[in-house]
Amino acid sequence: MIVTQNQISSMPLHSIQPLSPTAVLGLWHLTETPADLWAGLPNPEAYQLLLPATANATRQAQWLAGRRLIHRLLQESPSPPQARAVVQNDATGRPWLAGAAPDTVVSLSHSGAWVAAVLAQGGRVGVDVEIIRDKAQRLASKFLAPAEWADAQAATHAAPDAGSAHYTLLWSAKESLYKLAAQRGIIFRQQLLLHSFSPQESGEIPATLVLSGAETRHSICYTQPAPGYVLTYCHEPAR
Structure with a gap:
């Protein structure tokens, strides 16, 4: 609740x-x-x-x-x-x-x-809130892997008005995953990988974290706390 x-x-x-x-x-x-x-x-x-x-x-x-x-x-x-x-x-x-x-x-x-x-x-936690702006779209090649960039281009081609919001969401999701990982020196486009999803007002983005040669699967939740913002977060209880 x-x-x-x-x-x-x-x-x-x-x-x-x-x-x-x-x-x-x-x-x-x-x-x-x-x-x-x-x-x-x-x-x-x-x-x-x-x-x-x-x-x-x-x-x-x-x-x-x-x-x-x-x-x-x-x-x-x-x-x-x-x-x-x-x-x-x-x-x-x-x-x-x-x-x-x-x-x-x-x-x-x-x-x-x-x-x-x-x-x-x-457990582990990560959260990120971002103002929607075009900066993430301009820097997409620096933090998105080729497959992620292709998915993003397809998504924004289908909904051109959502370009800035979609790329800001992707950046925010990687920020939350980075905080969950809690390690320095992570390369966003190689070690924080987001998988295909259908963009909605709120939902989950499947992700893979690559650390020390091992891959782990994660889920990043997202929503809009207010017009012009995106929020992403993840929590994984202790095992």
Whole structure:
């Protein structure tokens, strides 16, 4: 069941969606100023030390909203309350939760006015939200394998008006798979492979991840949180 903003009292969230008994997806429609976001952020003294010094007001708001969202998702976790948990970033920029249960995993993304996060107990997660624009289509040859590019050209030939949206979706799906893989140095057009699918407003994209000579199959969910945006995400419980 998706819990919408109208059902969430005193919280400026857009939605909270359980993905499994151990994972939850949250969306935040960003309308607040940095000052508004600081006011409701747990452990502000820790975050004041972590806020990027070069972030302008827009980036600060996105950064703070991401942390507010993750703390809200922690309330949905089956683990005991983690009042002193702090969202940090590792050397590769991936977020992790200091002070949380050891098996807590999180993925975070922001673009424009939207922030998305997936939090889970165990397993692997990846999430990405993107503003639809023509950049992905212009750079398609750099991140799409030949078969993927051929599929994309066929799809956009059938629906010319969907060109930018379709290529942005493909880029976003690879971003979510990249975050799921949690390894540096991955070549998008060789190691993150998307298979044929019928584009709809929401659905799933079958994918293959190629790491260390081994291939694994995955499924990337996608939807549109609002006009002009795409959202992709994946969660794989611990085995």
